[in-house]
Amino acid sequence: MHWLFAAAAAGTALLSLPVGASRLNPPVLPLAVRNPYLSTWLGSARDTPWDKWPMFWTGGSFNVSFCTYVGATFDASTTNLTYLIPAPVSSAKSSEPLEVVISFLSPITPTSTLRQSIPASYVTVHVSGGFNIDIYIDVNGQWVSGNRASDIVWEFGQQQLGGGKGLKTWKIRRQTEQLLSEWRDQAEWGTLHFSAPSDVRHESGTSGLLRPRFARTGTLQNSIDDDFRGIMEQEPVFAFAKSFHLNASSSSSTPSSTSVMFTIAHIQDPVVQFASARGLTFMRPLWASWFSSVESLLAFHYMDYHNAFMLASNYSTQLAKDAYESGAEDYVDIVALTARQAMGATSFSGTPDNPILFLKEISSNGNFQTIDVIFPAFPFFLYTNPRWLAYLLEPILEHTLSGQYPNKYALHDLGAHFPNATGHPDGRDEYMPVEECGNILIMGLAIVNSLSYDTGVAAGSHWSSIGTDSFDANLTTSAFSLNNLEERDGVVGLDDSWGGSTKGVKQAQKWVKKSYKLWKQWTAYLVEFSLEPDHQLSTDDFAGPLQLQTNLALKGILGIKAMSGIAKTVGNTEDYKHYKNISEAYVDKWEEFGISRDGTHAKLAYHWYGSWTTLYNLFADSLLCFNLEGTSLATPETQGTVGHQEQIPLDPPKNEKSNRTGFVPNYIYKMQSDWYHAVRQRYGLPLDSRHLYTKSDWEFFAAAVASKSTRSEILDSVALWLNETSTDRPFTDCYDTEGEGGFPGITFMARPVIGAHFAFLTLGKACGGMAMEGLAFLDKEEKLKGVDPRDQVVLTLGAGAGEL
DSSP states (O other): OEEEEEEOSOOOOOOOOSOOOOOOOOSOEEEEESSSSSEEEESSTTSOTTSSOOEETTBOOOOOOSOEEEEEEEOSSEEEEEEEEOOOTTOSSOOOOEEEEEEEEOOOOTTOHHHHTOOEEEEEEEEEESSOEEEEEEEEGGGSOSOTTOEEEEEEEEEEEETTEEEEEEEEEESSOOTTOEETTEESSOEEEEEEETTSEEEEEEHHHHHHHHHHHSOOOOBOOOOOEETTTTOEEEEEEEEEOSSTTOOOOOOEEEEEEEEEEEEOSSOEEEEETTEEEEEOBGGGGTOSSHHHHHHHHHHTHHHHHHHHHHHHHHHHHHHHHHSOHHHHHHHHHHHHHHHTTEEEEEOSSSEEEEEBOTTTTOOBSOHHHHHHHHHHHHHHOHHHHHHHHHHHHHHHHTTOOOSSSOOSOSBSBTTEEOOOTTSOSOOOHHHHHHHHHHHHHHHHHHTOOSSGGGSSSTTTTOSOOOOOOOTTSOTTOOTTOEEETTEEEEOOOOOOHHHHHHHHHHHHHHTHHHHHHHHHHHHHHSSSOOSBOOSOGGGOOBSSBHHHHHHHHHHHHHHHHHHHHTTOHHHHHHHHHHHHHHHHHHHHHHBOTTSSSBOSBTTOTTOOBOOTTHHHHHHTTGGGTTSTTSOGGGOOSBTTBSSOOSSOOOOSSTTOOTTTTHHHHHHHHHHHHHHOBTTBOOSBTTOSEEEHHHHHHHHHTSOHHHHHHHHHHHHHHHHHOOOOSSOOSEEESSTTOOOOSOOOOSOGGGGGGGHHHHHHHGGGGTTTGGGGGGGSOOTTTTOOGGGGHHHHSOTTSOOO
16 A cells, blocks of 8 residues: 655645544554554554555555654554645645544454454555545555465446535455465455545556656546456556545635545455364354345445444443553553454354354464464453454364264364364364363353343453343344344344343353363363363463473363353253362362462472473453352352352352462462563563563463552563564464563464453452452562562573572
C-alpha cells in the first residue's frame, strides 16, 4: 500500500478521534489485522511511518511525502497515525498546517460473531484544516501472493449501496490460484477487494508512472490498465484518489474537517480443508451462511462502519477500564496491542448450526489448531467471548471423536501446516501427551465455568449476559449455535446470551455429554502418566524435552482435578469423586517432589537440584476456583450445580493439614511470588534457570497469581521492554530479558499466544469475582521487600549451582 499527499492552498488543523493517548512506544503496530492472511503491520513504528513498506507479519510499505509525523495512538481495534502538512507558501489564508489522521480499524466485536467473521478492515482518512488537499492510496499484487514472480489479474467493479451512495472496488488475485497453499506464509488463493466510495477517482497502471503523475497533477484518470502481468513486472498498482476542498469558497480561516473511508477485504472460499467427521472437507467461511455473494458482504461491511465502530469502541473502552483497574496504565496499552494479534491468527468457518474457529500457529511452525497455542491464548477468549474458545476446541473434539487419531492422549495439532487440517492418522504428531491432555481439560472446565452465573455482574465476560436466553435443544446442532441472532437498538446480527442460570446448565450439559468419553480418555492418560512425566516436551518445546518436569506435572494434576468438575456437570458423581480423590493425592506427592529442599521455589524438574522454573500452570488453579477450597469464600451458600450459582469450587476437601487451604497450598503461591521478585531481570521474568530469555505469555500467567507488588514489577519490566526492544516484528512472546531485549535465536512473532496477557482480566472475573479475593493473602506480607532482584541473579540463574 502506498500513500501520497498533495497540498494545494492554507489553514489550521486539529482533529481528535476517540482513541486515547498511548503511553508505550512499541516497535510494530497492527494496521489491518483480521486473520492469518489479512495481517498488515506498521514496522519501525518508533520512526516516521512509511519510510518502509508496511509488513505482512513476515515483512512489506507505505510512503508519505512532505509530512511531519506527529505520532500514533491505538486501542484494541484501532491504530491512528497523525501527520501535519505545511500550508503552501502561496496560501492567502493562514500558515497553519493541515492535520491528517489515518485510522485503521479492525473491529473486535464480542457481541457480534457475524461481524467478527468478516475478513475485512476499514481505513479512514480524516483531514482538518483550511486549505485543499489531494490524497492518493494504492495497493499492489503483494497482497495476494508471497511470490513476487506470480502473475496476477484484476478487475474493477461498481455497485449501488442505496441512498445515492455507491462503491468502487478493485479485485486482484493470482492468475493461477494455488488452492490451500502458501508461499512464505502468504495465501496463494483468494481475492483482495479494495473498495472506496463512488465519488473518488480511480486508476490502475505502472507504479513508476502513476505515482509521480499524481504527485504532479493531484488526480487520477478513471482508467484501467488491462495488461495483466507479474506482481513486479512494471509493477501494477490499483489506486484511489480523493480531493478535499476545505473552506475553498469561504474567506473564513476556521478549519474544516471531513473524511473518506476505504475497506480492504481478503476473500477466500474455501478457507481451509479439515478432516471432519464426514471426511476431508473444504470448509466455507462462516460469513457465507449470512451473505449470498461477496458483493453483498462488501456492501454490508462498508455500510456497517458506524455499528462496527460502536461495538468495537464499547469493547475497547471496557477493556481499558478493566486493564487500568487490574494492572496500571501500561497494562492498558499491552492488552490493546494484544487483542488484534490474538484474533489475527484465526478464521471463522462452519455454519450457524455448528460454528468453528480455526487457528494457525503463526511464525513458529504453522501447525493447525495447536492445543498448546490455544491454551496460552485462552484468557483473551474467556474475557472477550467464551463461545469463540468453544469454537476453537470444536474441530479438535469432532476430529478425535470420529476415530481419525489413534493415540489415547490428546493430539498436538490437526495438521502439520495451516490451512490443511489433514490430521495425523499415524499418530506421529509432536509428542506432548501430558501437556495437551492437561491443556484441553483445563480449558474444558473453564468453558463450563464461564456458563455458570446468575447475574451479568457475575459473568466471566462483560458481554456474556447480553441478549436473550433462548436455548437450542436440537441434538444435531452445537450447544453454542448462532441460530438466534438478534437485533438490539437497531443493530442487527448480534449474538444471543452466553450461558447464565438455567440456560447455562443446559448448554454445559449438552456440550459435555457429546464428548464425555474423550474427556475421560484424556484424564485416564493423566492418571497414569502425569505425576511423574516421562522424558517429553512441554509447550516450551524450543527448550527441549525433559523428564519429571515440575510445572508439566502440575498441569496434568490440575487436568485431573478439572475432570472432576466436568463429571459433576453431567451428574456423574462416581467419576467426580474418583478424579477428585486422585488429584488430591497427586498434588500432595507433587508438593513433595517438586519443591526445593529449602522451600524457596519450585524446581525445573524433580531431580534437577539447583534449578528453578516459572510455575505458570499455577494460574489454572485459581482460574478454575480450586484455590478457594477450604477458605471462608467457599461457603455452602456459594456452592451448587453449574448454572445455578456463581462460579465456585466444587466441594471443599477436608484438609488433613490444618495450615493448608486451597487445592495447591497457599504457601506455594507465596513462595513463587517471592521467588519471581528475586530473579526478575531488566526486561522481565526468565522462563527458568536454563536461560535468560522469557515467554511473555507465561510471565502474565505467573504474574496474575503473584502479589500485587511482584505483578507490578513484572508489568513494569514488560512495558520497559516494549519501549526499548530491538525486535522488529509484531509483538514477540519470546525475548531476552537482558541486553537489547532482542530475539534469543528464536524468532517468534505475531503469535496468538499473547492472548495470555489477558490473564489478569480473566482472573478478575473468575469464580463470580472471588478468584482474586482468594489470593489476598499474597499481599499481607512481602518477605523480600527492599531486595533488588538483580542482586539475586548470580545465585539463581544457572542450574549448575548447588541446592538453594
